[in-house]
Amino acid sequence: xATPILQVKDLQTQFTTHDGVVRAVDGVSFDLYxxxxxxxxxxxxxxxxxxxxxxxxxxxxxxxxxxxxxxxRNDDLLQLSDEEMREIRGRDxxxxxxxxxxxxxxxxRTGFQIAEAMLAHQRSxxxxxxxxxxxxLRRVRIPAAESRAKDYPHQLSGGMRQRAMIxxxxxNAPAIVxxxxxxxxxxxxxxxxxxxxxxxxxxxLGAAVxxxxxxxxxxxxxxxxxxxxxxxxxxxQGPVEQIFEDPQHPYTWSLLxxxxxxxAVRHERLRSxxxxxxxxxxxxxxxxxxPRCPFRVEKCFSDDPHLxxxxxxxxxxxxxxxxxARAEMGADDLLDIRPGSASGVQAGRLVE
Amino acid sequence: MFTRGTLIxxxxxxxxxxxxxxxxSSLVFLGIHRxxxxxxxxxxxxxxxxxxxxxxxxxxxxxWQQYLTFLGNMFHGDLGESLVNRGVPITPIVLREMSxxxxxxxxxxxxxxxxxxxxxxxxxxxxxxxxxxxLSTTSVIGYSMPNFVxxxxxxxxxxxxxxNITHGNFYFEIGWPGRYGSIGAIWLPAxxxxxxxxxxxxxxxRASMLEVLQQDFxxxxxxxxxxxxxxxxxxxxxNALIPVITVLGPLAMAIITGGVVVENIFGIPGLxxxxxxxxxxxxxxxxxxxxxxxxxxxxxxxxxxxxxxxxIDPRIRY
Amino acid sequence: MAxxxxxxxxxxxxxxxxxxxxxxxxxxxRRNRLALGGAVYLTLVVVVALTALVWTPYPMAEVxxxxxxxxxxxxxxxxxxxxxxxxxxxxxVGAQVSLLVGVGTQLVVLAIGVPIxxxxxxFRGVFDQVTTFVINLFYGVPNLLxxxxxxxxLGPSLTNIIVAIAATGWMDMARLVRGQxxxxxxxxxxxxxxxxxxxxxKILFGHVLPNALGPIIVQATFGVPAAILFxxxxxFLGLGVPPPMPSWGSMAADGITAxxxxxxxxxxxxxxxxxxxxxxxxxxxxxxxALDPRQRR
Numbered sequence: 001x002a003t004p005i006l007q008v009k010d011l012q013t014q015f016t017t018h019d020g021v022v023r024a025v026d027g028v029s030f031d032l033y034x035x036x037x038x039x040x041x042x043x044x045x046x047x048x049x050x051x052x053x054x055x056x057x058x059x060x061x062x063x064x065x066x067x068x069x070x071x072x073r074n075d076d077l078l079q080l081s082d083e084e085m086r087e088i089r090g091r092d093x094x095x096x097x098x099x100x101x102x103x104x105x106x107x108x109r110t111g112f113q114i115a116e117a118m119l120a121h122q123r124s125x126x127x128x129x130x131x132x133x134x135x136x137l138r139r140v141r142i143p144a145a146e147s148r149a150k151d152y153p154h155q156l157s158g159g160m161r162q163r164a165m166i167x168x169x170x171x172n173a174p175a176i177v178x179x180x181x182x183x184x185x186x187x188x189x190x191x192x193x194x195x196x197x198x199x200x201x202x203x204x205l206g207a208a209v210x211x212x213x214x215x216x217x218x219x220x221x222x223x224x225x226x227x228x229x230x231x232x233x234x235x236x237q238g239p240v241e242q243i244f245e246d247p248q249h250p251y252t253w254s255l256l257x258x259x260x261x262x263x264a265v266r267h268e269r270l271r272s273x274x275x276x277x278x279x280x281x282x283x284x285x286x287x288x289x290x291p292r293c294p295f296r297v298e299k300c301f302s303d304d305p306h307l308x309x310x311x312x313x314x315x316x317x318x319x320x321x322x323x324x325a326r327a328e329m330g331a332d333d334l335l336d337i338r339p340g341s342a343s344g345v346q347a348g349r350l351v352e
Numbered sequence: 353m354f355t356r357g358t359l360i361x362x363x364x365x366x367x368x369x370x371x372x373x374x375x376x377s378s379l380v381f382l383g384i385h386r387x388x389x390x391x392x393x394x395x396x397x398x399x400x401x402x403x404x405x406x407x408x409x410x411x412x413x414x415x416w417q418q419y420l421t422f423l424g425n426m427f428h429g430d431l432g433e434s435l436v437n438r439g440v441p442i443t444p445i446v447l448r449e450m451s452x453x454x455x456x457x458x459x460x461x462x463x464x465x466x467x468x469x470x471x472x473x474x475x476x477x478x479x480x481x482x483x484x485x486x487l488s489t490t491s492v493i494g495y496s497m498p499n500f501v502x503x504x505x506x507x508x509x510x511x512x513x514x515x516n517i518t519h520g521n522f523y524f525e526i527g528w529p530g531r532y533g534s535i536g537a538i539w540l541p542a543x544x545x546x547x548x549x550x551x552x553x554x555x556x557x558r559a560s561m562l563e564v565l566q567q568d569f570x571x572x573x574x575x576x577x578x579x580x581x582x583x584x585x586x587x588x589x590x591n592a593l594i595p596v597i598t599v600l601g602p603l604a605m606a607i608i609t610g611g612v613v614v615e616n617i618f619g620i621p622g623l624x625x626x627x628x629x630x631x632x633x634x635x636x637x638x639x640x641x642x643x644x645x646x647x648x649x650x651x652x653x654x655x656x657x658x659x660x661x662x663x664i665d666p667r668i669r670y
Numbered sequence: 671m672a673x674x675x676x677x678x679x680x681x682x683x684x685x686x687x688x689x690x691x692x693x694x695x696x697x698x699x700r701r702n703r704l705a706l707g708g709a710v711y712l713t714l715v716v717v718v719a720l721t722a723l724v725w726t727p728y729p730m731a732e733v734x735x736x737x738x739x740x741x742x743x744x745x746x747x748x749x750x751x752x753x754x755x756x757x758x759x760x761x762x763v764g765a766q767v768s769l770l771v772g773v774g775t776q777l778v779v780l781a782i783g784v785p786i787x788x789x790x791x792x793f794r795g796v797f798d799q800v801t802t803f804v805i806n807l808f809y810g811v812p813n814l815l816x817x818x819x820x821x822x823x824l825g826p827s828l829t830n831i832i833v834a835i836a837a838t839g840w841m842d843m844a845r846l847v848r849g850q851x852x853x854x855x856x857x858x859x860x861x862x863x864x865x866x867x868x869x870x871x872k873i874l875f876g877h878v879l880p881n882a883l884g885p886i887i888v889q890a891t892f893g894v895p896a897a898i899l900f901x902x903x904x905x906f907l908g909l910g911v912p913p914p915m916p917s918w919g920s921m922a923a924d925g926i927t928a929x930x931x932x933x934x935x936x937x938x939x940x941x942x943x944x945x946x947x948x949x950x951x952x953x954x955x956x957x958x959x960a961l962d963p964r965q966r967r
């Protein structure tokens with residue numbers, strides 16, 4: 001593949017609270033290639049949204065990026081001045097947020113909010129920018145774009161608002177679009193339309209898309225590569241098809257088990273993951289997934305696994321991996337997915 | 353922003369204001385005219401002179417007749433004539449004094465909004481710094497100080513001490529030379545009038561700015577790469593103003609009320625000074641007239657505030 | 671095996687636990703330094719006002735205890751006024767007037783506003799409509815002016831001043847209590863006692879009022895400085911307490927005529943008044959934060 005357009009190296013973002021330090025993003029590294037569509041999946045609290053916000057240095061207080069690099073066109077974004085960073089935002093890297101209801105300013109006209117993104121970075125007059133805004137609204141398939149541009153956000157439907165958010169993200173033809181759960185707040189039917197729109201724009205405009213979602217289905221529909229995050233770390237990454245066919249991390253495996261698949265070969269039971277996401281104030285020792293993992297071995301309690309190549313292009317951070325779980329623990333026929341059920345390793349010294 | 357509906361709304365409100373003005377002045381009229389006739393005159397009038405004076409003002413007729421005449425005159429905008437200065441019609445006086453009070457009040461309102469908002473915004477942007485604490489403390493002191501206390505200190509500092517320090521070369525002259533105030537004469541009274549309200553606006557702006565700055569659309573604005581000043585003014589402040597505007601009605605009322613005292617301290621020939629003078633002079637007809645003027649002023653001010661909502665918040669339509 | 675913690679769903683209490691609310695509020699209030707400072711200052715004012723009942727340095731109305739316009743001295747800590755009366759003595763008696771007006775007014779306001787608000791909110795119907803109409807009518811006229819007219823019509827005296835200020839102040843209290851009652855009457859524990867056949871008076875004073883007490887106390891606390899301010903305004907305009915009774919407002923008004931020769935005459939009552947108002951506001955803020963967290967501005 002070509003050279004990456006964005007390289008994230010050992011990113012560390014922490015939140016200092018009264019109770020202690022929360023390592024929301026703990027050593028995340030990945031590459032993003034021009035024009036590709038990368039999914040970042042995980043439960044809420046896995047650090048995927050904070051990762052996205054860290055790329056643009058928009059982490060809310062009391063969050064701080066404490067380490068790592070975000071390399072974009074030979075610059076480390078984390079080292080830029082505030083003014084230099086401001087110029088990158090919206091021009092080179094745009095972001096689309098989760099809830100279009102609260103993410104649009106209620107007192108400004110929709111068209112103006114799009115035009116504003118252009119006026120912040122380009123030499124153009126207000127009326128030119130407003131005309132471009134109408135074109136963009138048309139491009140994201142909003143009917144009667146001229147009059148919609150003059151509407152305030154509360155006059156638009158939820159789907160239209162999210163389209164307007166997308167138009168805003170595209171205003172300066174950015175190289176990268178980061179979409180943070182863009183469909184979560186929408187009706188199911190509208191979700192599909194928005195995803196389709198994002199896919200089309202990705203193909204047409206050639207912008208690289210980083211798709212943050214908790215929904216494996218969204219990743220399957222839109223992305224070429226996927227990162228799976230758990231408790232602030234990447235636990236598995238690789239091409240989407242490969243990961244879906246042959247997940248190697250038990251967490252990915254159970255995530256995929258928990259979504260209904262139309263193309264399932266056998267009639268499989270849908271399973272949710274046992275237990276709750278770990279408390280990042282006091283993350284478990286060893287592998288962070290071990291308190292919930294059916295396949296854990298002794299080593300998982302004490303040693304932190306690193307991402308290693310498990311298949312071509314596919315990396316996972318697991319001492320066991322699903323290949324071994326299948327071969328030695330009968331993972332495919334497993335009905336009882338309680339922690340340690342398959343491996344038989346129970347906690348005597350578990351959980352501090 | 354303003355539609356046909358808004359226009360209809362304004363007309364409706366104007367009708368309501370007229371009714372309220374009539375109602376208020378009627379109440380004051382009836383309240384005062386319950387007093388016996390001779391209580392209405394401060395001079396000692398005797399015999400036929402007294403009868404003639406009573407007759408001149410129509411005070412010898414039954415109350416209901418007097419009231420009907422009063423209402424009829426009100427419809428023509430006639431508030432009658434002064435009991436103390438016989439033959440002097442009240443309406444032109446009240447109108448002129450209304451405009452003087454409105455002038456001072458408007459400048460005070462500008463102080464209120466301008467100072468209050470800037471203090472509030474700065475305190476919010478510099479949250480938990482010494483500047484924030486300084487401004488917050490100032491505003492707590494500000495809204496606890498009666499305006500006549502502020503006025504007194506202003507006179508003391510800018511009128512008396514400044515004159516002493518500069519040996520009479522540079523100071524603020526108390527008083528109101530012309531009919532309307534010049535910029536030089538108006539700013540001290542307007543400041544005294546506006547400062548307590550400005551403190552309240554500052555407190556509210558700070559709180560509401562802090563809340564708005566946490567909103568998602570501020571993050572969107574930052575993600576667009578807008579300059580910090582644009583984000584603060586265009587995105588945060590306009591939204592932060594919405595709750596602040598809701599107290600603007602009561603604050604305008606406080607400014608109007610405060611005018612009674614401040615106008616008397618600074619010798620401003622407005623409605624407030626006339627109010628105090630007419631009460632002390634027992635010039636009841638002028639008291640009624642001044643009250644009518646106040647009711648109109650309050651009604652129009654509240655209407656103005658309500659129309660401001662429409663300008664600030666596009667979600668509100670009348 | 672890691673046990674999943676069992677979720678215990680606490681049964682909703684029939685009536686909100688009052689004891690913990692008040693002790694909780696007291697704990698919050700004690701930590702609020704401004705409110706505490708305000709309370710200490712107000713205690714001092716009360717002590718001064720009570721002392722003035724039995725003793726003042728000089729008789730407050732005695733003219734010519736020294737040379738008029740004298741600056742503060744060892745004999746006269748705050749100087750002498752325009753006709754040679756001791757300013758400190760008058761300031762002490764003025765504290766009585768301010769406290770009487772402030773507290774007295776709020777007692778009247780509570781006595782009128784609370785029952786009307788309770789009745790309007792609970793029974794609704796015609797009574798509520800009439801009350802709301804009257805409240806809205808008064809809302810269109812500046813309270814201070816109405817109070818001034820009333821004092822003028824009734825004649826200036828301490829009682830009439832209290833009556834006049836209360837007559838313009840009860841609406842805010844009634845509106846607050848009405849709102850509280852309207853929302854409380856729909857709550858389950860009120861429904862329950864109604865279903866159990868309790869009489870309206872018992873429901874209102876036994877259940878509704880105790881639960882609305884927090885906001886009522888806060889409102890009354892803020893009402894005190896407002897009333898003191900009104901009295902000061904009236905006296906400042908010469909329509910307040912009749913002489914020779916001193917009021918901080920009339921003392922300031924007298925002093926302002928002498929501002930060039932004896933600034934202490936206006937500074938003393940102005941500072942006393944401002945500090946008192948500030949103290950009440952601090953205590954009010956503290957009470958609101960402690961008792962009524964939803965109404966935080």
